[in-house]
Amino acid sequence: MSEESIHNRAGHEIEVFAVCPADAVERGGARGGSLSRIDDIGESRPFPIFVVRTVGNDYFGYVNRCPHDGVWLNIGSGEFFSPERSFLRCSRHGATFEIDSGLCIDGPCNGNTLEPVALAVIEDDVCLCGVKLVEDHRFADSFEDSEETMEIMIHPD
Incomplete structure (x- = not known):
């Protein structure tokens, strides 16, 4: 993972x-x-995210946490999508979300949204923007050729 900075329009x-x-x-x-992620008091905290790439080549990023009960969307099954792959889906309770907005359109958190993360594609890399991270490894490296699914999420208080 590499850190850079860019300037916004302002x-x-x-x-x-x-x-x-x-x-x-x-x-x-x-x-x-x-x-x-580095929190407000300078401590490292887990920051589970996922990146979606559409067939049309758009990228969307979200915090991997269902607004219903806080579990990872792909808990257990390892899948982020509904069976027809038209929507994002929580594997635990079946909540269904629009891919491009993160809006829940069906399920126990209907009307809520996934927490978006700002992404940009810069020089053939997907980049996370505006979040202070610990520079220890690249996101893709930790899941390269992995068959594991996210089963448990523990956050120290």
Whole structure:
């Protein structure tokens, strides 16, 4: 993972972290991983996210946490999508979300949204923007050729 900074239209500097190569997420697919975010008091906290790449080659990023009860969307099954792959879906309770907005359109958290993360594709890397991360490893490296699913999420208080 590498840190850079870019400037937004107002001229403000934004921290940018390359989290995975753009081609590490296949078209019509998603990839999840856990990074480490620096909180307001300077401590490292788990930051589970996932990146979705549409067939049309757009990228969307969300915190991997269902608004219903806080579990990872792909808990157990390892899948982020509904069976027809038209929507994102929580494997635990079946909540269904729009891919491009994160809005829950069906299920126990209907009307709520997934927490978006700002992404940009810069020089063939998917980059996370505006979040202070611990620079220890690349997101894609931790899930390369992995068959594991996210079963338990423990956050120290």
